[in-house]
Amino acid sequence: MSSLGDRLAKAKADASATPEDREAAASAAVLATTAAAIGDAEAPGRRVASASGPVDPSVTRRLAHAASQHQDRLEELKGSIHGELLRQLGPQLYDVNMDQDELEKRVKQVLKDVLGAQDRPLSNSDRNQVTLEITDDILGYGPIEPFLRDPDVTEVMVNGADNVWLEKRGRLVWADAKFTDETHLRRTIDKIVSRIGRRVDESSPMVDARLPDGSRVNAVIPPLAIDGSALTIRKFSADPLTAADLVAFGSLTQRSSEFLDACVRGKLNIVVSGSTGAGKTTTLNVLSSFIPGDERIVTIEDAAELQLHQEHVVRLESRPANLEGRGAVDIRDLVINSLRMRPDRIIVGEVRDASALDMLQAMNTGHDGSICTVHSNGPRDTLSRIETMVLMAGMDLPVKAIREQMASAIDLIVHQSRFKDGSRHITHITEVERMEGDVVTLQDVFVFDHSAGFDEDGRSRGRLRSTGLRPKFLEKLAYSNVTVDPTLFAADGL
Structure with a gap:
């Protein structure tokens, strides 16, 4: 059976085809392309280009709705997996005396078991995305973990759950990353400060801390931070400058x-x-x-x-x-x-x-x-x-x-x-x-x-x-x- 793209090309070549046929073929091709993007793209919801000309706005809305539903499903899946990891591993996740390699091995094993037990199958790209984000969240610091690994980033500034900025080569740039909500951001802040025996709460809403590698951390939470918790991390150079x-x-x-x-x-x-x-x-x-x-x-x-x-x-x-x-x-x-x-x-x-x-x-x-x-x-x-x-x-x-x-x-x-x-x-x-x-x-x-x-x-x-x-x-x-x-x-x- 020919693909939808082949049928689109055939419809264009057929001079006797009606405008309705051509529009239906074009819409079908775009839908097929978007479905593939949702299943296999590195980032869900990426822009899909069509060589078939203008697309009906209703088609665009359906595509956006489908991408949104797909992203919502991934977020729901991440939430359930995160809860299952907390249930199975419990206090091991925050035990400062536990070997990091052993903890990472246990987290990845539980993550593999939970993903394998899902009723609805996941594409490889979705599985990799969920695995990376959950691992960063459990073992690292959630959505800002990739920036902490990036040698070009010298400072990470979080101004609320959905507003992240970076300093790269001395200049401020906006980061395409966000926390799920304020609770997610607060959980990350608590993880950072608790590891060195410090705390942040309403009675003590400001704290200076450091990451295990020595990076300098400052956090301010509501009610002092009006628009949501503010987290500033000045990265520590693993190889000090001479x-x-x-x-x-x-x-x-x-x-x-x-x-x-x-x-x-x-x-x-x-x-x-x-x-x-x-x-x-x-x-x-x-x-x-x-x-x-x-x-x-x-x-x-x-x-x-x-x-x-x-x-x-x-x-x-x-x-x-x-x-x-x-x-x-x-x-x-x-x-x-x-x-x-x-x-x-x-x-x-x-x-x-x-x-x-x-x-x-x-x-x-x-x-x-x-x-x-x-x-x-x-x-x-x-x-x-x-x-x-x-x-x-x-x-x-x-x-x-x-x-x-x-x-x-x-x-x-x-x-x-x-x-x-x-x-x-x-x-x-x-x-x-x-x-x-x-x-x-x-x-x-x-x-x-x-x-x-x-x-x-x-x-x-x-x-x-x-x-x-x-x-x-x-x-x-x-x-x-x-x-x-x-x-x-x-x-x-x-």
Whole structure:
């Protein structure tokens, strides 16, 4: 028997065929094509092109209805399979002590049994789709799991169950993915935070957490999030960037990289500053990689994400309060405790509160070579923000005393910015010199030169250039037996 497509071609070739015959044949061909698409396409409901000319709107409506029914059936099937998996495996799915490979094996076996017991047969493409989505949901994080596996995606932003955005190569793009409903999204958030002993509910509607690979997570749920729960995941690079990578990307120059290497080995106290998403943690990782391997390093973070490859590293992580509002351990407590741990270096992921006072005191009491990050808009603003955070400690210190502490403790500020084209660059490497009256004087050693403008794609042509000024702390580096090539400071175009 000839196919519907053959009959359509025959009807077109038959000059004696009536218009009704030709329309019926065309409609039949489109319906047949769509039926095949629903059964075998990678994505149900994809657009079906017909070479037979315009299609009756009623046919289009029937096709859309059929595709919608098909998708609804798949969603119903996924829901029933998910419920069956929960019934059979129960608490094993959320047992943090269970081996992940064993759990994955059990889930796939149960999934295979449940799919095999279905009354209505599934096409191969539907079976593969349901298997992948259920596996991602049970073992991973549902519809956002493919983006967490994508190396080009650096951040995943969920603004409600049906609104997902991504950051790719520094730019925001909409993602064709959604959660089934708010309950599905909340279940995913609970899975993330429960694995590290944290919680999110109406009494505690905001939470900072991390994925097992170290990716940074923030979640906000209703009533604070008006349009549905908001989930933000800043992905963790499995292969941390090196100084050579930053030079290749244009974030650093070879000369400034060599200078920062000498500053870290010479045990200068360094503050990495910048706005949200500017790449401070990446730069902090790179600076930490310059630390010699024979030193004891203590890292302090809200959510552990630093990747240090030295052998002697002690990692500390803050802890929120429990259900009774007790047991909280903040960054300041950990900084104070770290002073009793005989550290050669103290690295704080981010200073954002009164811990700034304890960090300054650590830098001023023999713990040279400490590094931390601070949110700010520039080197001068960095000092102003640290001053404000010190005042948050409630010690009622005079402002001049705080500034003298900063001038004595901090040697270098490395400021980083994210440009409009999505690229991230170190824009200032600035020496903190001394007090002159009531003002802390700063001296730029390297500054980003914007004079070259932008190319046709909107990317900056500028680069980090030396100002030609030699920093005063070169003598301090010499005491640590670290020499710096004077040609690094030769002016190169500013």
